[in-house]
Amino acid sequence: MIRRNRKHRVHGRIVSVNAVGLSVLVVFVLIGYLAMDNRCNARGQLLKDLEHRYASLEEERIREEAKWNAMKTPDALNRHLLRHGISMGYARPEQIVRITPSALTLASTTEYQERERSAGISRRAP
């Protein structure tokens, strides 16, 4: 008499291992793709924010430069001078020392050294 198989074991497979493996692979690829897509979007948003920040800083720089230049105008400088009681004018011609090339040349000649000697100026050799 044949006994019935009471353990109800299933012999054989419903879906092949390869098919399951392929499915799992596809799922992982999809998850990986979505993850990278999110990361790209996040990077893109960061780039956009940096772009916006750069533009704002550039605008701020232009405005600051304009403010600084406005402080340096002749009118502004004169106002500040007057406020501090400073009166400035050009030096008189006799107060100006002009160095001409001929004067520089003279300094290197012996004539100049003679002048120094006669004036009692002694210089140590370097």
Next chain:
Amino acid sequence: MNRGDKLRILATVLGLFAFLAWITYRLCQLHLGNYSGKIESRNFQQELVALRGTIFDCNGTQNPLAISLPGRLVFIDPKTIKPEHDKLVIAEHLAQALNLNVDKILNDLNRTDSRFIRLAVSTDDAVFHLIADKSTMSGIGAQPQIIRSYPQGRRMAHVVGFINADGIGSGGIEQMCHSNMIGVSGLIAGEVNAFRVELFGRRKKNIPPVHGASVYLTLDNNIQYIVEQELRESLESSGGDAAWAVVQRVATGEILAMVSLPDFDPNHYNQVIPLARRNATIGVNYEPGSTMKSIIVAAALNEKLITPATIIDTETGVWAYGGRLLNDHVHGLVDVATVIKKSSNIGAAKIALLLGNKRMEAYVRGFGFGSPLGINLPGEESGILAPSRKWAKITPTRIAIGQGIAVTAVQLLNAYCAFANGGYVMQPYVVKQVVSSSGEPLYEGKPHVLGRPIRAETAATMRLLLEGVTELGGTARRAAVENYTVAGKTGTAQMSVPGGYSSTDYWASFVGFCPAESPVFGVIIVIQRPKQIHTGGAVAAPAFGRITQQIAHYLEIPPDAMEEP
């Protein structure tokens, strides 16, 4: 497991596979598909505004005269004011930051008829931070706006010009160089997500803006300041209606300063009368008076018809010619040097007759009168000079004393600079360089010779004669400058009225250069309708002296007339 179980499991698995496949397909379709033509709402375009180029003086980026500033248009949206925020506090903060009336802002905050109420345009970062503070401020917005700012105000207003409400250059360099200065806008084109945030990875176009080119002028901000200050003082003390002055570098024709009073602030160009926007240095034709005598004498010297020692009979102070009388304050026999020094009308008239009409016209035109000089500014007048074939008998005698001819200040100064420059008439110019935003030079202003009406020897002789005008006995003693030699000529011309000339209204002028021996720069001063004292020697010459003194120091020109200790 029986066959039914197997089938159910298989169906479930296949169903899951199909669902998974469909999800995969849909994801691929959405991520990789091109929907720009089908979903308009996801398309995104943003224009990147190009900044208009900057205008600088000759000292480079130290002194911007016109600059585009990124600012904000501050506006109110009353519907977005949060209930917990006090409107009075908001109004007070805004009024202080924007320098506006508190009550007006409070009224605007209570309005219900609009969601966009303009308040003011600002470039102050403090204002932007205030608006961004959401803890105490709501109902306020700020829209980006480019503002054209003229940080020096009235300085060089007529040369710089301004832009109108449509952003078009109107007047001055803003008009002349408008096409170089406007720049080209950029563009960003791409897609946005459902939250209207741009998908950076989907950006299709990223074209950066090309900012406008910058213009560097030949004018010096500091010299301009000196001239403006002194001219304002002269105008006020003389009670004149208007005054203008030009400073030019003799050797090259570069304009170092150009002042026209009354002036205006380009930041508020629409709040002044049109007369104030007129650049009188190039836009007003006026009769030059005695300053014209030097041109006629130079012509006669060049033709060797006279020498500085040639004696001219100036009669008894009255001379009848062509049925008309010509008056003079100089009497008797005088040499040509004295004709210039004491500004003899009869002397100059007789010298003009020696030239003859055609030759005289040729010389006058050769010095640049009667046609535009081509200075790169809008509104240049050509002056008025009738062709010699239409002259009456007395016309040459009148042109010699600066009547019957009209010139602009720049023309007259340019002609006198020819005396200082070996006889060469240079083309005046105000633009030194135009440079693109990438640093590429687009235009370089270079000295250009318009002509050479007189020889170098004649020019040297004229310098000597004109130096005598500022010496003892000359008409412009007050133009003398301490420690420097100067040369020049006064002009006192009656203003023309219907039927003749006014006996009360005059043009007072002085034109000259410094130093007389080796000139570096020339200056002209013109004052319209000075009250009471009206002669060029009393009104314009002192201003010339003060201006020249300061410019000579500023340019570090070595003094050539130092007094011995």
